[in-house]
Amino acid sequence: MATPHPPSTTTAGTGRCPFTGHSATEPQATDDVGGARASEWSPDRNETFGSAHADYAALREQNPFPWSADYGGFWAATTYEDILTITQDDELFSTAKQNVVPHVPRASRRPPLHFDPPEHTDYRTAIDPVFRRSVVTEHAGAFRDSARRLVDGMLMESSPDGVRHLAAPFAMDCFASLLGLARDQTREIREIGVRYGFAIQDMDNPVIEECSKRLYEIAREIYDRRLEEDPDPSRDLVASLHRAALDPDTAITETSAVATIRQLIVAGMGAPQAVLGSCIAHLATDLDLQAHLRAHPEDLPSAIEEMLRLHAPYRVFARTAKRDTVIHGRAVAQDEPIALIFPSANRDETRFEDPDTFVLRRKQNSHLSFGRGSHKCPAATMGRLELLIALEELLARTETFSLAGDIVMMNWLEYGPRSVPLALRSADRMP
Ligand code: HEM
Numbered sequence: 001m002a003t004p005h006p007p008s009t010t011t012a013g014t015g016r017c018p019f020t021g022h023s024a025t026e027p028q029a030t031d032d033v034g035g036a037r038a039s040e041w042s043p044d045r046n047e048t049f050g051s052a053h054a055d056y057a058a059l060r061e062q063n064p065f066p067w068s069a070d071y072g073g074f075w076a077a078t079t080y081e082d083i084l085t086i087t088q089d090d091e092l093f094s095t096a097k098q099n100v101v102p103h104v105p106r107a108s109r110r111p112p113l114h115f116d117p118p119e120h121t122d123y124r125t126a127i128d129p130v131f132r133r134s135v136v137t138e139h140a141g142a143f144r145d146s147a148r149r150l151v152d153g154m155l156m157e158s159s160p161d162g163v164r165h166l167a168a169p170f171a172m173d174c175f176a177s178l179l180g181l182a183r184d185q186t187r188e189i190r191e192i193g194v195r196y197g198f199a200i201q202d203m204d205n206p207v208i209e210e211c212s213k214r215l216y217e218i219a220r221e222i223y224d225r226r227l228e229e230d231p232d233p234s235r236d237l238v239a240s241l242h243r244a245a246l247d248p249d250t251a252i253t254e255t256s257a258v259a260t261i262r263q264l265i266v267a268g269m270g271a272p273q274a275v276l277g278s279c280i281a282h283l284a285t286d287l288d289l290q291a292h293l294r295a296h297p298e299d300l301p302s303a304i305e306e307m308l309r310l311h312a313p314y315r316v317f318a319r320t321a322k323r324d325t326v327i328h329g330r331a332v333a334q335d336e337p338i339a340l341i342f343p344s345a346n347r348d349e350t351r352f353e354d355p356d357t358f359v360l361r362r363k364q365n366s367h368l369s370f371g372r373g374s375h376k377c378p379a380a381t382m383g384r385l386e387l388l389i390a391l392e393e394l395l396a397r398t399e400t401f402s403l404a405g406d407i408v409m410m411n412w413l414e415y416g417p418r419s420v421p422l423a424l425r426s427a428d429r430m431p
Contacts, residue, residue, distance in 0.1 A: 014168035039069030041076060047409040049417060050279050053356065056344035065328035071102035071412070074318065074337040075330070080348035080368065082328055083340050086319055087373035090117050093319035093338075095375060100316045100413075101339040102203060110263040111256055117374055119251040121262060126244040126252060128379050131235045136382045138235070139177045143386060146173035147393035155397070155426045160404075162280035163273070166390065171273040174386050178268070179237060179261075180226060189218055193269055202411075219262035237264070268379065269315045272386045274416025278311030279304070279391060281420045282358075284403045289358065294395040302361045304387045309367035310341040311360060313416050317371070341366050343415050357392075399425040 003178035027176035040063055044055055059066060059078045066076050076085050086093050094116050096109065109115065112123035129135075147170060154165040169190070176186035197203075224239035233239040244250045252260075283290040293303055318337045325332050332338065346367045347355040370377040377383065394401070405421030 011226065017193050031425075033040065035065050036067070037073070039066045040066040042070050043068070043412050045411070049278075049285075049409060052343065053347055056341060056347065057349075057356075060344060060348060065330050074101040074338075074339050075327070075332060076339050076341055077327070078341045078344040078348075079328070080345040080351040083342065083345045083368060084372055086327070086338060087161040087368075087371060090374055091358075092322055092325060094322050095319060097335055098337045099318055101318045101337050102316075103337070104208065108129050110258060110259045111252075112260065112378075113263055113267070113375060115251075120374060122250040122252055123256075124186060124374070124378065126142075126240045126250075127237065127260070127414065129234060130240050131378045131382055135235050136178075136385055139174070139382075140385060140389065142177040143174050143389045144393065146170055146177075147390045148397070151393050151397045154182065154422075155424055160422045160424055162284070162401075163277040163417055164419065166394065167273045167276040167280060167420075170276065171269045171386065174382070175265070175268040176270065178382065179222060179227070179264075180231065181222060182225070185222060185225075189215075189265055190269070192218065193265060196266070208429055214259070214264055216262050218244070219258050223258050223259055237261070243367075247319050261379075270414055271377075272383055274313035274414045275308060275311055275383070275409065276387055276390055277417040277420055278415075279307045279357040279387060280394070280401075280422070281407050281417050282307055282311065283391075283395075284401055284420060284422060286358070287400065287402060288397070289360075290400065292360075293391070294398075297392055297395065299360060300388055300395075301384075302386060303363055305367070306358055306360065306362055307335065307364075308369040308384075308387075309346045309352070310356075311416065312346050312367065312369040313414050314371075315339060315341045315343055315415050316413050317342075317375075333424065334402055338369075338406050342371070399427045401425070 001003040025307075041059060044052060056078055059076070064079045065082060066078075068074055068076060077086055095114055095284050096116050099113050112120050112127065115123065119261045140275040147166075150170055150173075154160045154162075157165055172186060172193075175181075176183075176189075181189070192211050192214050194213065196208065199207035199211060223238055224241075226236070227242055231239045238261065241252065241260055242254075243283050244252040245254045245257045273351040283293070289303070293300055316339055320335045320337055321332050323334050327338070346352070346369060349355050352362075370380040370383070401422050403421065404423040407417045407421075410416055410418045
């Protein structure tokens with residue numbers, strides 16, 4: 001896709017926006033050029049690990065709420081305050097019209113993400129209890145078995161890769177454990193899920209539609225197979241949704257319950273893979289921190305919180321305004337998409353002291369990696385547990401690991417690496 005404006009270099013100190021030439025201190029009214037709004041920013045298509053943050057810092061300083069003509073056109077909310085405000089105002093902002101940038105063509109809306117309260121609340125009422133700590137920790141043994149098996153396997157690889165051999169299959173295994181999936185279903189979900197993810201990044205609509213259709217069929221198979229086992233609705237996602245679907249007082253139907261499972265397949269695999277990949281890359285490039293955490297695993301929860309802040313995986317979740325409004329001095333028209341750049345909010349200098357630095361046991365760390373408001377991630381406990389177990393096993397089963405090549409980043413859709421080539425030394429604990 002063409003980039004219709006200057007490269008993303010900063011002009012720090014000049015007070016002029018490098019993207020528009022406007023003064024950063026004067027909020028700009030919407031600019032219309034020949035009927036189309038002038039583009040002020042393009043996401044970098046050739047990111048390296050962490051490089052997007054220089055871009056976001058320049059935006060926060062000089063043009064914190066830019067319009068981009070890319071991906072069909074969207075506003076980018078980059079500050080902590082704006083993202084907090086937008087995510088917490090369901091009366092003004094909706095996910096029903098367009099909840100990601102770019103807009104993904106789809107035959108139907110998938111709960112809970114594509115619905116607003118009050119309907120949305122019915123789905124969260126069914127989903128949230130199944131993600132409570134006491135239920136999620138029941139899967140800790142399965143998560144750990146997977147992590148051990150994958151790390152040991154990675155140690156045997158001739159070209160080990162932290163994403164291909166650990167982060168991606170681990171996220172898949174954890175999701176499969178949560179839903180009680182059979183191995184054949186697990187394998188197919190991963191294959192289709194990966195293809196779907198790349199097709200979305202390439203905006204390859206025929207493949208998106210083909211994969212989306214298959215993921216629906218898989219969701220239906222999961223739903224039917226699981227119910228045959230008659231699981232406990234207070235601990236099982238499918239059973240909980242099914243129970244709600246039978247209740248005429250909820251907005252949930254059997255069809256929308258299957259659509260919810262379909263939504264979870266993508267949500268449950270994408271973010272943990274992206275963040276775990278970033279954590280592995282982070283530790284492979286900070287060997288002192290790696291050694292410290294290997295010697296002091298009790299510091300891992302705090303380190304993970306800080307890595308979640310530094311490497312939030314989502315920047316494409318979006319809202320549209322239900323009516324014309326003004327954000328950060330910019331006139332936002334009804335239905336125009338606003339991307340929530342969570343990775344930028346997490347390094348907002350007005351909120352976090354020394355925001356680009358990793359600080360173990362950071363005192364104030366209310367990052368937005370799991371979102372806020374009604375759509376806040378229902379699975380934050382599970383996400384944190386996945387990261388903890390994967391990193392505990394990786395650190396315990398290795399003496400050291402470092403980068404063995406260039407980190408390759410994913411495209412715009414998720415913020416995280418697609419490949420982290422590693423050189424690993426075993427801790428000689430393999431059975
Ligand atoms: C480290 C791991 C994870 C991170 C950082 C993360 C992040 C997020 C964020 C930022 C949102 C809010 C999106 C918005 O406001 O538009 C979200 C929503 C969601 N996440 Fe997660 N997530 C993670 C893991 C998971 C897992 C493991 C699952 C499922 C097994 C999951 C399922 C969902 C669902 C269903 C939603 C939509 C909630 C709603 O619309 O009410 N997430 N996640």
